[in-house]
Amino acid sequence: MREQPPELSDLAERQQQIVTRAQLLGVGYDDMYLYRQTRRGLWQRVLPATYALVTGTLTDEQRRISAALYAGADAQLTGLAALIWYGFRHSPRTADVHLILPHHLRRRSAGHAVIARALELDPRARRTALYPVCSPARAVVDAARDLRRLRPVRATVAEAVQRGFTDLDALDAEIRRARRSRTALIRKAFAEITDGVRSAPETELRECLSSSGVLGGILWNPRLSAADGARLPTPDGYLADCAVALEVDSRDRRTGGADLPRRTVLRRGPSSTRGVKKGPFLTLAQQPGRRSIR
Numbered sequence: 001m002r003e004q005p006p007e008l009s010d011l012a013e014r015q016q017q018i019v020t021r022a023q024l025l026g027v028g029y030d031d032m033y034l035y036r037q038t039r040r041g042l043w044q045r046v047l048p049a050t051y052a053l054v055t056g057t058l059t060d061e062q063r064r065i066s067a068a069l070y071a072g073a074d075a076q077l078t079g080l081a082a083l084i085w086y087g088f089r090h091s092p093r094t095a096d097v098h099l100i101l102p103h104h105l106r107r108r109s110a111g112h113a114v115i116a117r118a119l120e121l122d123p124r125a126r127r128t129a130l131y132p133v134c135s136p137a138r139a140v141v142d143a144a145r146d147l148r149r150l151r152p153v154r155a156t157v158a159e160a161v162q163r164g165f166t167d168l169d170a171l172d173a174e175i176r177r178a179r180r181s182r183t184a185l186i187r188k189a190f191a192e193i194t195d196g197v198r199s200a201p202e203t204e205l206r207e208c209l210s211s212s213g214v215l216g217g218i219l220w221n222p223r224l225s226a227a228d229g230a231r232l233p234t235p236d237g238y239l240a241d242c243a244v245a246l247e248v249d250s251r252d253r254r255t256g257g258a259d260l261p262r263r264t265v266l267r268r269g270p271s272s273t274r275g276v277k278k279g280p281f282l283t284l285a286q287q288p289g290r291r292s293i294r
Contacts (some may be wrong), residue, residue: 010162012053015130021049046112060084067113068131069099073113075099076125076132077109079146083156086165090155091143100134107146122176134244136160137170142177156191168194205236205248217241245269 004012008027012019024034034051037043042054047070052058052146057064064085079098083091100118101107109115124135134142140160144153158165170184171190175183219240224232 015069016059016062017053018046018062018069019051019053020069021051024051045225047113063095063112064097065130066184067099070110070113071099071101071107071115072105074105074121075101076121076134078122078134078139078142079114080143082133083136083143085133086136086139088156088159088165090152092147092152092157097147100142124288135170140166140171141174141183141186144189145178145182147185150185150188152183154192157193159185161193204292205246211213218246 005027008024011023011027016206021034025031034043034251036052038045043056046066047050050070050190052062052066064077064081067081068077076099077085077097078100080094080175081097081099083276084093086236096112096114098114098116100116102121102123103117103119105117107115118124122138124132124138125132126135127133132259133139137160140156143156157171160171161168168190175186175190198237217240218237221234221236222238223234223239226232235245238244240248
């Protein structure tokens, strides 16, 4: 077996064993050798002119690197792939890697590399060692434009703001940049957030109760004070006529909701001692394709 040149070993180490045809030709290999290596199952061709010098399933990072190498140096990682890179927990999962390129370039999508041309790249993109990643605000908007259901868009926008990935001003700027091009869902989700909704499950609670003929006059996220003027925790909803607080907590199936009891107790305690009744406290169980209130 032909010994691997030292310069290729260093390059492959930096790029997690993902290399391009041009890089392989640059260290002295020819197309016939590349063909034989893949035919023998020693290497694998993962995208056009892009190879993995290992076999087996690629990691998420190897998929990102291979897509970026295929797309070229001007490409920026965006959409759901960027949200996964940032560590979003509630955005949909995908094996595709979405990238944007300057509009004048003609690279096509292939395999797991999904490429779109953009009139304007993200000036706030973050540079990593191997590829730039769009800012969280740009990635959220680009991801929402490719989604077809409101619920995951709500969850993504709420997480982006709640966990401090971005702020409302940055999201608003990106929505305005995208104009009316497939932005109806994120415009609705953004309007709900600016209206005081703090989470996607809270929005669903509002929708569930809006048609009730029994419950009326619900105050959402009100500022409550005790008789002595002491500030009370703000519940998600409040029935003033009977001093009942409504609390909706999202239980993440992936974490088991381990932090739910402590957070709920901290919010319930001060209010209950001041005369606000303890229930009902509702938990919306988040599960793909299913919604339930407990």
